Amino acid sequence: MHVDVMTTPQPLRRIGDLAQRTQAAHFSGMLFTETGRTAYLNAAVAAQAAPGLELSTGVAVAFPRSPFVTAAAAWELQEATGGNFRLGLGTQVRTHVVRRYGAEFERPGPRLRDYVQAVKACFAAFRTGTLDHHGDFYSLDFITPQWSPGPIDAPDPKVDIAAVNPWMLRMAGEVADGIHVHPLGEPGYITRHVLPNRAEGAEKSGRSASDVAVIVPVMTIVGDTDEERDRERELVRASMSFYGSTPNYAFIWDEAGFEGTTARIREKQKAGDYAGMAAQITDEHIAMFATESTWDELADALITKYGGVAERVVLYNALADPDRFERYGEVAQRITGASLSG
CATH class of the missing domain: 3.20.20.30 (Luciferase-like domain)
Structure with a gap:
């Protein structure tokens, strides 16, 4: 690999x-x-x-x-x-x-x-x-x-x-x-x-x-302290909300057990609420779609x-x-x- x-x-x-x-x-x-x-x-x-x-x-x-x-x-x-x-x-x-x-x-x-x-x-x-x-x-x-x-x-x-x-x-x-x-x-x-x-x-x-x-x-x-990982987690949350706003990708969220994620992100996106977009990505989303470790x-x-x-x-x-x-x-x-x- x-x-x-x-x-x-x-x-x-x-x-x-x-x-x-x-x-x-x-x-x-x-x-x-x-x-x-x-x-x-x-x-x-x-x-x-x-x-x-x-x-x-x-x-x-x-x-x-x-x-x-x-x-x-x-x-x-x-x-x-x-x-x-x-x-x-x-x-x-x-x-x-x-x-x-x-x-x-x-x-x-x-x-x-x-x-x-x-x-x-x-x-x-x-x-x-x-x-x-x-x-x-x-x-x-x-x-x-x-x-x-x-x-x-x-x-x-x-x-x-x-x-x-x-x-x-x-x-x-x-x-x-x-x-x-x-x-x-x-x-x-x-x-x-x-x-x-x-x-x-x-x-x-x-x-x-x-x-x-x-x-x-x-x-x-990744990080050896909670502070390091907390900071990176928020960056990942924002990135996932950006990608997750595209309707063609909605089925990926849905099949993983997070139905309606794209619709909720798009609602915030249309209002210009970027913080709200990121907030639709829960820690459970991140645990499945990202890799976290020391x-x-x-x-x-x-x-x-x-x-x-x-x-x-x-x-x-x-x-x-x-x-x-x-x-x-x-x-x-x-x-x-x-x-x-x-």
Whole structure:
């Protein structure tokens, strides 16, 4: 089990130092989310600053970029990292895609399926010089040597997608190389939905389920004193209320025994009551959806919780307090070491 650190993209002048610190702290890699800044530029700087560090987008927004543009960026990053780049893609939500990016969003699941296949067709074209993809949303069939990056001395980048509902999980199992589980994806949800749907999709494409990595972001509450853990618990509570406000994720709460959580959060959200949103996340929610422990026990707690179901875990809040970053790195080193010895 590999352990990555999650980060939002930073100003480019800062990312090289952060990448070097991440590598020195013995994390497997860095996963770049995409918000106001692009994940790809951060990954490019990190690739130059910390050779050998595994880098991934987790996740980059797909639809505002053409599949060819995305494929070309991933290709260059795969070359720059010596084969240590994973392309993580997601749909985002309609409001962002249509009103912020000015792109189309109709039938996002099938559109993303076609997008992934188009990206992989571009990878093949970079090696062969022949581009031939004709799907329901994207049709690509023109490439010349002048407009191709050409072959690289590394395998094609892995293409992972963010998936929550059963259809998307099956689609990921069929056409992608990995699944980015939602931050609310506790082990029960993974067992009920992620693993069986991944297997069904993989079987459809004649692959093994193990060919499709499960990548899980984990929220942690760690400290050797009650004061430390109390402070982190409130940060996690706020993060969970943010993610839990999305209607499409309501079933995750409901199936875990917390019916109506999303509706209650949204009621507070519409009133602009952010403290009230967080208050809808009880300590019982947190006990199920986060991992709480002392520093000495955190590695074992994460192995017990996610070993056997996740190929990669991503520490969601390792960078929340820079003074604790190296301690999280020690935990990551213990987890990867245990995985290798096992």
